[in-house]
Amino acid sequence: MKSAVHQRAIEPPADRKGMPLLLSADGLRRTFGETIALDSCSLSIREGEIHAVVGENGSGKSTLIKILSGIVRAEAGTLDWLGRQASFANPRAAQDAGIATVFQETLVLPDMSIRDNVMLGLDGMIRRKMTPLREREAVRKALAAVGIGNLDIERLAGTVSLANRQMIGVARSLMRPWRLLILDESTSAIDIEDRDRLFEVLRSFRGEGRSILFVSHRMDEIHALADCTTVLRSGRSVASLERGAVSSEIL
Numbered sequence: 264m265k266s267a268v269h270q271r272a273i274e275p276p277a278d279r280k281g282m283p284l285l286l287s288a289d290g291l292r293r294t295f296g297e298t299i300a301l302d303s304c305s306l307s308i309r310e311g312e313i314h315a316v317v318g319e320n321g322s323g324k325s326t327l328i329k330i331l332s333g334i335v336r337a338e339a340g341t342l343d344w345l346g347r348q349a350s351f352a353n354p355r356a357a358q359d360a361g362i363a364t365v366f367q368e369t370l371v372l373p374d375m376s377i378r379d380n381v382m383l384g385l386d387g388m389i390r391r392k393m394t395p396l397r398e399r400e401a402v403r404k405a406l407a408a409v410g411i412g413n414l415d416i417e418r419l420a421g422t423v424s425l426a427n428r429q430m431i432g433v434a435r436s437l438m439r440p441w442r443l444l445i446l447d448e449s450t451s452a453i454d455i456e457d458r459d460r461l462f463e464v465l466r467s468f469r470g471e472g473r474s475i476l477f478v479s480h481r482m483d484e485i486h487a488l489a490d491c492t493t494v495l496r497s498g499r500s501v502a503s504l505e506r507g508a509v510s511s512e513i514l
């Protein structure tokens with residue numbers, strides 16, 4: 264059942280309106296003991312859409328993302344992926360479906376090379392099947408896709424800037440085929456210039472018809488990037504607002 268407060272404020276822009284739904288969540292719920300982390304969360308993401316999730320600390324944003332990424336299971340609610348009911352039993356199942364996630368606590372290991380850090384996205388089986396040459400090519404391609412193709416992949420990850428480490432984390436998520444990239448507060452630690460660089464990368468993905476779901480606390484980021492914004496309050500999605508309908512009162 265759709266939540267009564269789940270609203271579409273204005274029609275989406277014409278170019279996005281005709282795009283098929285990629286993901287549709289309805290009434291997702293998850294508790295941890297006494298804590299209701301997610302009470303009832305509904306949202307829809309179209310192909311080629313950048314979708315923001317906003318909400319106060321503890322409002323359930325990361326829990327939502329963990330459900331979509333197969334890290335935690337929902338106790339109630341439904342999830343449709345490409346028009347079919349889905350439930351991701353583990354991270355691998357979500358990845359196989361085409362969901363790539365950069366978690367809030369994504370770690371780049373400083374004493375490992377950039378190349379090994381990017382390859383952490385793939386399990387040993389796939390990695391063993393790749394020749395070192397193919398592996399280097401794949402890593403360079405993923406780094407180039409996030410605008411850091413100029414970095415020496417054998418360099419230790421701990422020797423590059425924080426923003427570049429963040430981009431290495433994003434590149435890692437891109438090593439498998441994907442249709443939805445999820446970023447949980449990936450911008451909180453980087454400065455404006457680097458953030459703009461990340462935004463350009465995200466827009467280019469949208470231009471390819473792929474979708475982005477990002478968690479943010481910042482109005483300027485939402486205005487700059489989001490086609491649609493879902494607001495979470497105490498674990499409930501209270502609104503889904505199209506671009507232009509978002510104002511600072513929602514935060």
Ligand SMILES: Nc1ncnc2c1ncn2[C@@H]1O[C@H](COP(=O)(O)OP(=O)(O)OP(=O)(O)O)[C@@H](O)[C@H]1O
Pocket residue numbers: 295298299300301318319320321322323324325326327367
């Ligand atoms: N594994 C867990 N065990 C117990 N409680 C949890 C767990 N994960 C989340 N919670 C609780 O559920 C609520 C929602 O947490 P969640 O991390 O989803 O919020 P958030 O919106 O991502 O917050 P933040 O903005 O701080 O990242 C919080 O009260 C949190 O303490």
Ligand SMILES: [Mg+2]
Pocket residue numbers: 324325326367447
């Ligand atoms: Mg969080």
